[in-house]
Amino acid sequence: MKKIGFLSFGHWTPSPHSQVRTASDALLQSIDLAVAAEELGADGAYFRVHHFARQLASPFPLLAAIGARTSRIEIGTGVIDMRYENPLYFAEDAGAADLISEGRLQLGISRGSPEQVVDGWRYFGYGPGEGETEADMARRHTEVLLDVLKGEGFAQPSPRPMFANPPGLLRLEPHSEGLRDRIWWGAASNGTARWAAGLGMNLMSSTLKEDESGQPFHVQQADQIREFRAAWAEAGHAHAPRVSVSRSLFPLVTDEDRAYFGTGRDESDQVGQIDNMRAIFGRTYAAEPDALVEQLREDEAIAEADTLLLTVPNQLGVDYNAHVLESVLTHVAPALGWR
Template sequence: MKAFGFLSFGHYGHGRGPGDPTAGQSLHEAVDLAQAADEMGVNGAYFRVHHFARQSASPMPLLAAIAARTQRIEVGTGVIDMRYENPLYLAEEAAQLDLLADQRVALGVSRGSPEPALRGWEAFGYTGSQDPRGADLARAKFGEFMSAIRGEGMAQADPAQFGRPGLLRVEPQSEGLDRRIWWGAGTRETAEWAAAQGVNLMSSTLLTEATGDSFADLQREQIDRYRAAWKAAGHDWAPRVSVSRSVFPILTDEDRLMYGMQGEDDQVGIIDGFRSTFGKTYAGEPDRLIEELRADAAVEAADTLFLTIPSQLGVQFNARLLQGFAEHVAPALGWKPNTEGPVQGDPVG
C-alpha cells in the first residue's frame, strides 16, 4: 500500500445538535480535517459528490479551500457525477485548481451513484440520454473531458480573430493532470473500459454484481481484469488503483464503546436495479485489523486505500481515527507518512 486517504460522503443536516452539522459547518470541518490529515502525513482527502441531497455537491470550492490550507496532501473526489457536468468547463476548473494546488489534484469521475432525483441531470439542462441511468451521457461527456484535459483542440478558431483557421484547446492546461484522473467502476466490465481509456481505477464502495464471492474477491477480480486490459492497451505508464474500506482501530475503552460492535460481514442488496455486493466494516485492535486487511485480496492488490469516515462526527473524532490508523495499522501494510507530495503513476519499464 503506497498511500491512504480519507473519503468523506459530506453528509450534513440542520445544525440541531452533535452529529447534525449545517452545510457550512460541514464544509469548514472538511477543510480542518484535511489540514490535520496533511500534518499527519496522510496522502489524500477525497469527497463524494451528490446532487439534490444534503451532502457534498460541486466540489471545486471545497478542494480549492483545502489546497490553500495544506502543503502535501492530494485533494480529490470520489466521484464527480459526469451526467451533471459541462465537460469543457470542468476541464478548465480542474486545470486551474491543479495549478493552484501545485499538481495535487486527483479527480475521480463516473456515471455517479443512485440519487433522490429522477433523471436529475435533466434539471441541470443535460438531456438526450437514452439510458434511464444516464450512462451513455456520462461516458460521452467523459470522452470530451479527457480530450480537453489532454490538450486536444475542442473548438474551431475564428479566423477573423485568431488570424488563421484551426482548433483551439481549452486553457489553462496543467501538465500531468490526465494521469491523475480516475474512473469510478462498479463492475468488472466497467473497469476494463476504464483501462482502455487510459485512466486510473477507483473501485467503487459497492459492486453492482453478486456472484456469491466475497466483496474483496469480486473487487480483486475487477482489479486483475483492469490491469490485464491496461497492459493489452499498451499504455506507457503504470496506473493507480484504489479501494475503499470502513476501518475503525480500537485503541481505548472509549473506542470499544463507540464502535466495538461495528464489524460486520459483506452484505448483498438491490441498488439501482442491480443485485449488489457491499463490503464489510473492519473494527478491532490493530493486530487484528492488520491480519484482516492483509487477507483482503483487493486491499492487497491496490496501491491506495480510502478510509470512509463518519464525517458528521466532527474533526476531532475523525482526526483521531486517521491518527490511529496511521500509527498502528498502515505501516504494517507498507505505508510510510507522506513527506513529499502525491503518489504519481510510474513509467512502464
C-alpha cells in the same frame, strides 16, 4: 508502501447530535480535516459528490480551497457523477483547481449512483441522446472530458477577437499539464473497469460492486483489479495505472472508539439491490489494533491496490476523524508494511 487517504461523504444535518449542522460546517470542516490529515502524514483527501442532498455537491471550490491551504497531500473526488457534468466547464474548473494545488488533483468520476430525485440530471439540462441510456450519456461526457484535457486546440478562433490569440485552433484555458493522467473511474463492474483501462483512466473501486460471482466482496474486488490491469496492459498505455479501494476501518484504541464502533455490529458482507443491480457491500472493519491487522491481512483487494481510502464519519467532527486517521497510520499501517 501504500498511499492512505480519507474519503468523506460530507454529510450535514441540523441534528444536535451532529458536529456538522450546516453546509458551511461541512465545507469548512472538510478543509480543516484535509489540513490535519496532511500534518498527520496521510496521503490523500477525497470527497464524495451528491446533488440535491445535504452533502458536499460542488467539488471544485472546495478542492481549490484545500489546494491553497496544503502543500503535499493529494486532493480528489470519489466520485463526480458525469451524468450531471458539462465536460468543458469541468475541464476549466479542474484545470484552475489543479494549478492552485500545483498538480495534486486526483479526480474520481463515474456514471454515478442513485440520487435524491428522479432523473436529477435533467434539471441540470442534460439527457440521453436517441438510443442512449443515462449510463451511455455519462460515458459520452467522460470521453469528451478526456479529449479536451489533452490540451489540444479544437475551437475555431474569431477573426475579430477581443484579445490577440495564439496561432491555430484554441484549447480550453487554463490547461494543467498532466491532469489527464490523474482521472479515475469509479467502476462498479468488471466490464466498466476494463472500459476505463482502455481509455487510460485509473481505477477507483468503492465499498460496493456488482455481485458478479457470489464470492466474498474483497475477492470479487481483487478480481476486478486484476482484470483492469490486464486490460491496461493490452491497451499499451505508456504509464502505469493506479488503483484505489475504499474501506470503513476503525482501530479501537480508546473508550470513545469502542462506544462508537465496538458494538458487535454485523461484520459480514451485505447483498442488496441498487439501480436494478445485485450489489455486494463490503464489511466494516472495527477491532483492537492487533485483531484488525490480522483481519486486514486476509483482504485480497487491499493487497492488490496501491491506494487505500478510509471512509470517515464526518459528522463526528474534525478532531475525532483526525484521531481515526492517526490510529490507522500509527497502529495498523506499519504492522502491514504500508508505512
